[in-house]
Amino acid sequence: MEKKKLLVLFTVFLTALILMSAGCIGQSAQTGTPAGETLAENTADGSQHADVVYLSGGDYGYPQPFTIYPRGPGSSKVGMIFDSLVERDEIGIIPWLAESWEVSSDGMEYTFYLREGVTWSDGEPFTASDVKFTFDYEQENVPISGGIESGVVDNVQVVDPNTVKFVLVQPASSFLYKLTSFNIIPEHIYKDVSDPFTFLDPEAVIGTGPFLLDEYNKEHGSYRFVTNDNFWGPDTAVEAVEFIPVSDSLIAFEQGQIDFTSISPDILDRFTSDPDVRIVQQPAFWGYQFYFNMKACPELADRRVRQAFAYAIDRDELVKKIARGAGKSGKMGILSEDHIWYNPDQPEYSYDPEKAGELLEEAGWIDTDGDGIRDKNGEKLSYVLSLGSGEVRIGELIKERLSEAGIDVQVKALESKSRDTNLKNGDFELLISGFGGWGADADYLRTRYCDTTQSGSVSSGAAVFGYHNDTLNALGTQELQELDDEKRKEIVYDMQTVLANDIPAIPLYYTTSYDVWRISKYDGWMNMYDHHARTHSILSYLERDRIAAKR
């Protein structure tokens, strides 16, 4: 008797639940914009000014370079307060605290001519000695982000109050790019601070930048930035920026609590007919990479085997089924097609299981015992694929495709940090990891895939995974020393061709989420040429005139 009643009650509850959730996502899921179909652009003019812009918050630490958290957008909040010598706009690097600069012909000396009349927000003048101080100080106290790693700059010299010279250890073509995130801190404040990691005073956030930190609440994860009236640069187009805590940014956006958010393609339809909402896709600068461990599995050192993987994995399917169309499939030259130096003329690998089979046969992998898995000398082509718990569906699809080519894969989901540790220690066979920064300076092709660099970057995995290519190493060395951008671009193109032939790793796909914002609130959002998030650019909050004029 009791059981029956229970059952009835439960059914009622479940039905109610299904109905509720159907009301929530049902209608849009059925009519979601199919992959590839471009959106009709909202051509209406939006507001170019706002008193306050509300954005999704969360605690990312006190916004000075030493106290932000390594996870999340802490560094962009530091950038609202602290300026760098050079900044990034839609196209490239622009002058910022440095009005102009000169590079010596051997590429060893960078001389920066600083803007005059710049003051810190407490009224003290900004000078070349602040720049030198920042560098010296950060050699002792390594900041969370924006520091210059050792082995790049030998020393910094103050030439006169408005001129500062960086002497490098060796020519580094990506040096200027590194400086775009090198935030200058005030000497007159920090010189007395022995431990900046515990420095949470109001003085810790005195900068030269366009905004002041008006309020920060750690426990609730809210920030309020207001215009710095002493700012040397263009006026702020947004008087104040408030980051407020939300549990679900989509709902908060729909209810008008925040003015900007990113959404999944499944719910696009809710906004496409709203004349007040602008929808723009992000550039493809966040992606998933598939790693081979050639040290642990020597047969993977055979290029044909890795190429077979590239043919067998259906990357378009991943974009369609996992990213729901909001992504671009991986290019074997590593750089995404939205990267400024993407080489459109590189070897392509479209989904072709037959070709994969041919390559494996050529390499001597044949299914001799008819179990569907290829083998050679008694060894089976069978691997464990490690990934984070959020990437299981990607892993399952890949497993299916690879089994068609006769490669056996077991998917092993790990907690994120365990996966990272295995990746770092080379303790895996195949592995998937997702990260951002694919739009950054192309020098990362060198640091990740050349095993010549002794650079300590965790992701410079070539040595760890047992990948070695002399041609690539030579190109990498050239690229690092080439100061002419056009020539350097040529080298980077060549590097992509080499990589695409060799497949040291497979970028699976890069995501292109949809940004949505209310144009009547504020419409001045812009993308830096190397970054996917519009809200992270300082220029998004400024008038686009003078130094920051649109190019």
Place this chain on the structure above:
Amino acid sequence: MEKDRNSFIFRLLSTLFVILAINFFLPRMMPGDPFSTTSADEVGEEIIVMTEEQRLYYLNYYGLDRPLYEQFLVYMKNLMTGDLGRSIYYKMPVSDVIMLHLPWTVLIVVGATVISTISGVILGTLSAKNRKKGSDRIMMTGLIAFAEIPSFLLGLILLLVFSVYLRLFPLAGAVTPFADYNGPAEQAWDILYHAFLPIVTLSLSQLTGVYLLTRNTLITVTTKDYIRTARAKGLGEKTVWIRHALRNALLPVVTRTGFMIGIMMGGVVLVESVFSYPGIGMTLRSAVVGRDYPLIQGILLVIAVSILVCNLLVDKIYGKLDPRVGI
């Protein structure tokens, strides 16, 4: 008596030491360290990937490159002076981080304990009084079915219905951001307004247990001789139920309430996540994800100590309710 007390204190201290040791070594046995993150957890998330040089610098700065036993000794020594260490992720003293977030958790846990105990006892009494009648059956099946819903799911449903559709309650947080209050009354109201749904969720998840316990104990108690005696003395039904039956039936309920706080401290992690409520549970979660050893140790210690204290309190209250039990 003196001997008893000594052995009691000894037991308490050794329990504490074991807890401390587990709190210290367990987090350090997880793979990775606070600075070795290379992958993001969700699409579009940004992480700062540290160079090996940076990683070693920070390991040294926080003393994590020293032998484990040495770190443990330092930890124990600092603990003696009341120093819980400094959070690696938040860069603040662990005690400050805990003091920021603990009050919120205490608010919803205590609120939920009070509400679920009181309403559980009331419903249980009503049910026992109307035993085998319709209302008893409906309550019984309804509440048991309810107890099967995991608390985070319940929280999600409440959030969807009351915050998203009806817009009666806030979507997240514990206070209105950047609010200017006209006096403490308005502030208290704002805090209660934000705490309401988390408290209700937690209460509902605990309600059934209290209800069933009250109901069943009452049913057992009411068959006892002393109840018959009380009735025979001609006492009114109300007095019999409240002074004689309920008072005796409450003993196990009090014990349960003590344990309940411990259970809720665990469940609160999920509920806080659903409501983005800035309590200790959310903090623990991010501390584990970020391998923030000092913070994990600190929070686990607070939870362990609060459970120990609750058990002690239960013993004390027990003594008050039932003079036969004494410590």
